[in-house]
Amino acid sequence: MKKTMFRISCIFSLALIAAPVRVEAQSIFGLNFIGEHCNPGGARYSAIGYSGIAVPDTSDALTINPASLAGLRSFTFSIFEVTSMSKVNTIDRTSDQTRFQFPSAMIAIPVSRGLTLGIGYRTRFAGRAEFDRYQDVDFTPTPRELYKFNCSLYSVPITIAWMPLERLSVSGSIQLEKGSIKDEVYTFFDDTDYKSVHSIRTRGFSGTSWSASALFMAHPRLWLGASFDDAIGYSVEETIEYTLDRLQTVSRYDFTLPAAWSAGAGFGITGRWWLTSSFWMRSAPEAAGFGLFEGSLDDETIVSFGIERRAGAEGRRWSRMPLRMGYHEDRWHIEFPSGRQVVSRFFSVGTGFGMPGGPGGIDFTLEFGKTGSVSGNSIDEKIFRFGLSMSLSEKWTRRRIERH
Amino acid sequence: MIDRKILLIVALSGALGLACCSSDPEGPVISVFTDGGTYTPRAGETVRYVDTLRNVSVFGVPTGIGESSLLRLGEIEGIRFESILIKFEFDSLEYYSGMTVDSVYIDFPVTVVQNENFHLGISFHELLEDFSEDDTITAEPAFAAEQIPGHDGETVRDMNFEVTGFSLDESIVQDWIDGTATPWQNGIIVRWPSEPDSMGIIEMTSSNYASDPPVIRVVFADDSEAVFAATEDYNIASYTAGGLACVGGVATRIFFEFDFDGVNEDAMVNYSALVLHVDGGNGLGASGGELLLSFTTDFIYYLYTPDTRDMLDPLFLAGTGVATGSFVPTLSDELRIPLSGFTQDVLEDLRENRGLVFQSDLETVRFQKAFFFDTASGDSLRPYIEIIYSLPADFTGE
Numbered sequence: 188m189k190k191t192m193f194r195i196s197c198i199f200s201l202a203l204i205a206a207p208v209r210v211e212a213q214s215i216f217g218l219n220f221i222g223e224h225c226n227p228g229g230a231r232y233s234a235i236g237y238s239g240i241a242v243p244d245t246s247d248a249l250t251i252n253p254a255s256l257a258g259l260r261s262f263t264f265s266i267f268e269v270t271s272m273s274k275v276n277t278i279d280r281t282s283d284q285t286r287f288q289f290p291s292a293m294i295a296i297p298v299s300r301g302l303t304l305g306i307g308y309r310t311r312f313a314g315r316a317e318f319d320r321y322q323d324v325d326f327t328p329t330p331r332e333l334y335k336f337n338c339s340l341y342s343v344p345i346t347i348a349w350m351p352l353e354r355l356s357v358s359g360s361i362q363l364e365k366g367s368i369k370d371e372v373y374t375f376f377d378d379t380d381y382k383s384v385h386s387i388r389t390r391g392f393s394g395t396s397w398s399a400s401a402l403f404m405a406h407p408r409l410w411l412g413a414s415f416d417d418a419i420g421y422s423v424e425e426t427i428e429y430t431l432d433r434l435q436t437v438s439r440y441d442f443t444l445p446a447a448w449s450a451g452a453g454f455g456i457t458g459r460w461w462l463t464s465s466f467w468m469r470s471a472p473e474a475a476g477f478g479l480f481e482g483s484l485d486d487e488t489i490v491s492f493g494i495e496r497r498a499g500a501e502g503r504r505w506s507r508m509p510l511r512m513g514y515h516e517d518r519w520h521i522e523f524p525s526g527r528q529v530v531s532r533f534f535s536v537g538t539g540f541g542m543p544g545g546p547g548g549i550d551f552t553l554e555f556g557k558t559g560s561v562s563g564n565s566i567d568e569k570i571f572r573f574g575l576s577m578s579l580s581e582k583w584t585r586r587r588i589e590r591h
Numbered sequence: 592m593i594d595r596k597i598l599l600i601v602a603l604s605g606a607l608g609l610a611c612c613s614s615d616p617e618g619p620v621i622s623v624f625t626d627g628g629t630y631t632p633r634a635g636e637t638v639r640y641v642d643t644l645r646n647v648s649v650f651g652v653p654t655g656i657g658e659s660s661l662l663r664l665g666e667i668e669g670i671r672f673e674s675i676l677i678k679f680e681f682d683s684l685e686y687y688s689g690m691t692v693d694s695v696y697i698d699f700p701v702t703v704v705q706n707e708n709f710h711l712g713i714s715f716h717e718l719l720e721d722f723s724e725d726d727t728i729t730a731e732p733a734f735a736a737e738q739i740p741g742h743d744g745e746t747v748r749d750m751n752f753e754v755t756g757f758s759l760d761e762s763i764v765q766d767w768i769d770g771t772a773t774p775w776q777n778g779i780i781v782r783w784p785s786e787p788d789s790m791g792i793i794e795m796t797s798s799n800y801a802s803d804p805p806v807i808r809v810v811f812a813d814d815s816e817a818v819f820a821a822t823e824d825y826n827i828a829s830y831t832a833g834g835l836a837c838v839g840g841v842a843t844r845i846f847f848e849f850d851f852d853g854v855n856e857d858a859m860v861n862y863s864a865l866v867l868h869v870d871g872g873n874g875l876g877a878s879g880g881e882l883l884l885s886f887t888t889d890f891i892y893y894l895y896t897p898d899t900r901d902m903l904d905p906l907f908l909a910g911t912g913v914a915t916g917s918f919v920p921t922l923s924d925e926l927r928i929p930l931s932g933f934t935q936d937v938l939e940d941l942r943e944n945r946g947l948v949f950q951s952d953l954e955t956v957r958f959q960k961a962f963f964f965d966t967a968s969g970d971s972l973r974p975y976i977e978i979i980y981s982l983p984a985d986f987t988g989e
Contacts (some may be wrong), residue, residue: 215620215621218621218624218630219624219629219630220629275620276620277619277620277622277623280619280620281620282619282620316621318621318625320622322634322636322637324637324639325639326639326979330637330861330979330981332634334625334632334634336630370632370986372632372633372634372984373634374634374635374637374859374861374981376861376862380862380929381861381862381979382860382861382862382931383861384859384860384861384980384981386632386634386635386983386984386986388632388984388986427986429859429983429984430859431857431859431939431983433939434857434983478987478988479629479631479988480629483629521629523624523628523629524628565623566620566623566624
């Protein structure tokens with residue numbers, strides 16, 4: 188069994204490593220501001236539209252609500268990866284894109300019944316782009332401009348989750364916040380006799396934050412969840428390097444990402460069929476370091492709904508499998524152009540099954556959606572995402588099926 | 592169990608397949624964000640700057656080629672081969688003591704005459720000063736005014752395609768054998784005392800060639816012969832034609848002076864070159880004699896920035912190398928000599944702008960000539976320095 192698990196893990200890891208032939212962010216809109224907001228949680232939560240703030244999971248460490256970790260009974264490792272294909276449209280142009288998100292991962296270690304420690308990695312904001320164009324000059328060879336944008340603000344949460352009551356779980360996390368936004372600009376020529384010159388701006392972000400969450404079983408068919416993610420006071424070091432060393436500049440400033448909060452509920456229609464919903468919000472950040480967005484930043488909100496037929500222990504194989512569907516709408520911080528908030532809307536479906544020959548499970552999600560609009564934002568992106576997550580945890584057959 | 596594995600493999604394959612799908616270029620659609628949009632970084636302007644050079648001058652460097660395989664008389668492409676100095680080996684004279692000289696000839700191993708009709712009047716004089724092939728000789732050393740006569744008393748001989756050996760008065764060698772005169776200790780000089788009707792060149796192998804040097808051949812009355820071969824020889828040459836010429840062997844170099852006042856102080860140099868236009872009709876890659884010896888016709892140049900701006904200072908003749916390369920000087924073409932590192936250093940004041948000197952890298956080995964259109968030529972042909980540079984990117988979006 189361990190051998191099978193090891194093989195599966197190897198295959199999964201290789202797929203993650205080999206897959207990003209061209210590593211990109213989720214959305215082309217991530218080119219702006221501090222990138223695209225990445226939701227927490229694994230494929231199960233993605234499949235129910237990220238509406239699972241009140242959905243516990245006893246075999247997955249990548250949850251939306253960290254208080255869920257208190258319910259884990261064994262060491263759990265979870266990893267989640269998303270690949271997306273999209274079609275970007277402007278009024279007169281179209282471009283097909285394939286993108287890949289750096290995986291999120293979490294390890295949870297139960298230290299006693301109802302008390303779990305966790306540590307992981309997740310991307311908060313990401314964006315990546317690479318494009319070039321010719322300069323308009325009256326000589327040859329014609330110089331070309333190459334732009335590379337790479338944004339990744341990530342968080343390393345160190346979490347403790349506790350179940351003081353049978354009905355209540357709480358958690359607290361200290362989060363190490365790091366990352367950078369890098370803009371590389373090259374002027375180059377097709378003729379190799381001509382040297383490329385570069386200008387590279389790197390904004391290094393660092394800070395710490397804390398968060399707290401709670402999960403409450405009001406009734407066996409009604410769960411409530413909430414979380415609070417404190418403001419992050421990033422210290423930003425901005426370095427601009429050029430081909431000429433003497434032009435290099437270094438400056439520092441502070442950037443605050445306001446606190447975010449979330450609340451939601453899960454309602455069991457039957458033992459297996461559950462409805463979920465949640466609301467998430469962060470106030471508009473200041474535009475420090477992003478002067479062009481002065482007056483063009485709004486509150487970000489996510490409204491989400493989901494329905495899940497949880498896994499069963501009886502019946503034929505297909506009837507035992509979980510089925511999930513969801514919808515979420517994310518109103519981004521940014522307005523583009525000013526006054527026109529960028530909005531994402533996604534429908535999602537997913538399922539999962541137990542890890543062959545071992546504990547844990549594998550979940551899939553398919554998301555179909557759109558970000559922006561040609562009429563409102565001059566650009567939209569129709570997106571199809573494939574999410575795959577794996578958890579190594581307690582054996583599937585021991586899982587408390589009423590929760591998954 | 593098998594079904595789950597198949598499902599897993601399908602899922603992983605799907606993820607891999609999706610990720611492997613190629614993407615279109617983002618540039619066209621992303622212009623919404625970049626052209627007046629919210630993505631603010633902008634590459635700096637790229638500029639082409641042409642410096643038409645503050646001054647261009649040609650200067651001579653005292654140079655001589657003592658150990659060439661070839662000796663020449665005449666003129667080709669303005670390189671004037673005025674005279675040849677020759678020393679012979681006379682140590683074996685004592686073996687001929689008591690013998691009677693019947694005739695004496697000086698034979699030149701001519702390999703090439705520029706054309707069949709070219710001929711040159713030459714005369715021989717005894718040298719009054721010693722010379723060495725290791726010397727740098729740019730002017731004729733002192734020689735006896737009296738010409739060395741021939742068998743019939745002639746003093747000026749006509750050298751041409753068919754006649755390359757000349758008689759000498761046999762009494763000269765007889766006196767050496769009899770001990771009444773001393774052989775030419777310093778050697779002789781072969782020179783052309785007057786301008787020919789038309790200019791050309793006669794080439795012959797030298798003592799530095801593997802075989803067949805110039806010789807004095809003595810025929811004795813008993814029909815036996817003695818040969819006294821040249822042990823050292825030297826070709827004295829000069830360049831007289833002027834123009835923007837870089838000549839090897841003579842030698843002339845070209846000094847380019849410029850300033851980059853019009854270049855932005857934050858310029859990041861993509862490309863820079865000294866641009867010259869070769870006038871192939873006035874160039875010399877290899878003479879006919881050199882072609883017979885399979886010499887290359889390429890002109891190998893060396894470009895350096897001198898150690899001083901003072902042309903009278905010996906330090907001016909050396910400096911820091913900037914570029915080296917080769918081209919065919921007989922083909923009219925544009926010659927671009929890359930300067931990128933040098934130009935950036937000058938702009939950054941990392942090195943002082945002392946101009947650039949262009950020279951033949953074989954100037955002490957080969958007689959070659961590169962001729963360029965000068966500053967009086969049109970914009971398309973005159974020499975200039977081209978700089979393509981980019982300004983730093985702007986990240987402010989302003």
